[in-house]
Amino acid sequence: MKTLNRLLLSILIMVSMVGALFTNFSYVASQTEPPYQTYLPLIFKNVIPDPPAYYSTTWYVTPYSVTNMYQYGLQAAVITQPAGRQDQLLILDFGQPWSDGIQYGTLLLKEPQYNLTSTNDIKIYTKNFINGFIVGSDGESKLELGIGTTNYAYYISGVCSQRSWFCTTERAYNHGKAWVLMVKDLNNWVIQQGYANRVSIAGASDIELAWNYATITHAWAKGFDDFDEGKYIYYNFGACEGCDIGINLSIPPNPEKDLVYDWTPRKAHYTAWGIPPAWPIPEIYLNNGWHANQWANLSKVGVDIGYNRMYFFSALTQYQACLGSADPTCPATDNTPEEGWTQLFNALNTRPETAQNYIPYMTDIDWP
Numbered sequence: 001m002k003t004l005n006r007l008l009l010s011i012l013i014m015v016s017m018v019g020a021l022f023t024n025f026s027y028v029a030s031q032t033e034p035p036y037q038t039y040l041p042l043i044f045k046n047v048i049p050d051p052p053a054y055y056s057t058t059w060y061v062t063p064y065s066v067t068n069m070y071q072y073g074l075q076a077a078v079i080t081q082p083a084g085r086q087d088q089l090l091i092l093d094f095g096q097p098w099s100d101g102i103q104y105g106t107l108l109l110k111e112p113q114y115n116l117t118s119t120n121d122i123k124i125y126t127k128n129f130i131n132g133f134i135v136g137s138d139g140e141s142k143l144e145l146g147i148g149t150t151n152y153a154y155y156i157s158g159v160c161s162q163r164s165w166f167c168t169t170e171r172a173y174n175h176g177k178a179w180v181l182m183v184k185d186l187n188n189w190v191i192q193q194g195y196a197n198r199v200s201i202a203g204a205s206d207i208e209l210a211w212n213y214a215t216i217t218h219a220w221a222k223g224f225d226d227f228d229e230g231k232y233i234y235y236n237f238g239a240c241e242g243c244d245i246g247i248n249l250s251i252p253p254n255p256e257k258d259l260v261y262d263w264t265p266r267k268a269h270y271t272a273w274g275i276p277p278a279w280p281i282p283e284i285y286l287n288n289g290w291h292a293n294q295w296a297n298l299s300k301v302g303v304d305i306g307y308n309r310m311y312f313f314s315a316l317t318q319y320q321a322c323l324g325s326a327d328p329t330c331p332a333t334d335n336t337p338e339e340g341w342t343q344l345f346n347a348l349n350t351r352p353e354t355a356q357n358y359i360p361y362m363t364d365i366d367w368p
């Protein structure tokens with residue numbers, strides 16, 4: 001049933017794209033060719049579409065920003081003010097998984113202590129954000145909102161340190177369960193408030209291979225999947241460290257290649273697409289396009305082992321987070337939203353079996 005739901009959702013997305021985004025494009029049902037423009041008389045010509053006209057801001061959430069979530073919602077609504085409907089997708093990144101032994105939640109980014117922000121707290125902050133968006137928006141534009149955590153844990157010589165909690169499959173599974181139950185509660189609240197035609201809630205996780213073992217990360221995804229009722233999804237807004245950085249049309253990527261910890265491309269694909277609730281919104285930070293190539297190769301891995309091609313709602317960039325930052329990696333990782341979108345689109349369309357007619361959103365992460 002979950003696989004059927006994904007198939008139906010994919011069809012609805014593609015149909016919506018035809019109606020809303022491609023009024024001047026003819027749809028190629030198999031998506032095995034690039035988009036084409038239609039002329040009269042009927043002549044076909046390769047066309048590379050432009051990126052969306054705007055991008056949303058995805059936020060790192062810190063102890064200093066949680067009290068201002070309503071204002072961040074108002075800020076998100078500014079996108080909706082130009083004439084015409086301006087839908088958007090963004091993520092609120094609440095940091096690494098954590099528990100106090102009673103409740104589940106996260107340690108917020110820049111948290112100075114080890115104070116739990118529980119899923120109940122996160123629901124309050126998210127509701128404030130949504131209320132700000134509703135008040136400030138045009139009454140028509142839609143918000144796809146991901147509630148984010150990560151798969152982060154800190155190991156010393158293979159042993160999980162006290163700086164981490166997310167270190168066993170049991171903890172990971174229970175956190176994934178708690179996360180999807182929070183997503184369910186938030187969606188029910190959205191319905192009760194009468195916002196369902198304008199706001200939808202998904203889970204999200206910044207899954208980075210260098211941050212934890214595949215077995216533990218898979219357990220989180222399984223906990224989410226087992227309690228998602230076949231209808232709640234999560235966005236994987238992470239990275240694919242060690243995945244092939246070049247696209248070789250003659251030699252397909254090896255699904256069993258050793259990456260980081262116990263990861264292989266097959267296992268990375270599982271958390272980004274293989275398990276039914278997962279949808280990829282990958283970090284496309286590198287100016288040289290390697291990140292985009294890695295995710296196009298990961299989609300190819302999936303096709304080769306029997307899955308449908310990945311569908312990407314958006315790329316994630318960090319242009320705003322790098323502005324004025326002292327991070328020494330930023331000069332090489334500060335793609336603009338348009339650059340990240342274009343790199344991902346071009347990489348996917350290098351192979352017909354991974355091609356995607358359009359990527360509907362752009363989002364860029366920032367610090368508050």
